[in-house]
Amino acid sequence: MEQLLFTQPVPGTAEEQLRVLLRWAKGSKRVVAQELGVSLRTVQRWTARRGSGRGRPSGRHLVLIEERVRARWQPRVRARRQAAAEERGLVVHTRARFGFAAGAGTSDDPRLRLLTVAVPGEVARELFRAWEAGASDGQHEVILGRALGHVYFRQAGRRADALQVRFGEVDFIDFGLA
Incomplete structure (x- = not known):
């Protein structure tokens, strides 16, 4: 962050x-x-x-x-960039192990994926609040896993609505402004 x-x-x-x-x-x-x-x-x-x-x-x-x-x-820079991220969203670039719980016959094993995904400003707001509260990396991973699962696997609610995403073994995470 x-x-x-x-x-x-x-x-x-x-x-x-x-x-x-x-x-x-x-x-x-x-x-x-x-x-x-x-x-x-x-x-x-x-x-x-x-x-x-x-x-x-x-x-x-x-x-x-x-x-x-x-x-x-850099208080002014921080405030300006945080406001921009909360308004426009973030681009998350990560390599982590993703998997999901789904129906029989699917390949639900977690595998290493390299993703670059734009997430909405609500996720940025939630991440900033957790960061300011001193949340652990595990809590940030839960927030990001939920957001990336929604955007990447469920395509923002257009498919696979009941899919439970597993996110872990993070190699790296980079953030940018959307």
Whole structure:
């Protein structure tokens, strides 16, 4: 979902993330320290020049720094792209194992399929709500499986209405705006 919402990747290393927090705080290490709940000296150690006894943030501080950066990264771009996805829908490109439960005599074994399917904006809305609520990958797979089954296997309600789709073993999923 993140690749859909942002035009640039969120900074990956703690050093880059601290640099971004400092830029947002207009260079004030005191403001960054207050935001992270640490002392000014701790932020000074984290941002010291290389080779000068530079400290590294602990595991819980790394998580906190990343959360703060992700929460504030490209807010206008995120809002604009999320609104566009909810209005026009998404294009989902995935390779995953799909199968279905159907009547006797059908080949219902799950098999690896490469799909590029446009899904409606309601699905995008549901995915965003789950993502913002901190849903697991499994919950996202359930939402996507239901949507892809409806669009791909049931052709948006025009056939195979009682078909139960199984979606799993996801190799990759890419999202784009429809």
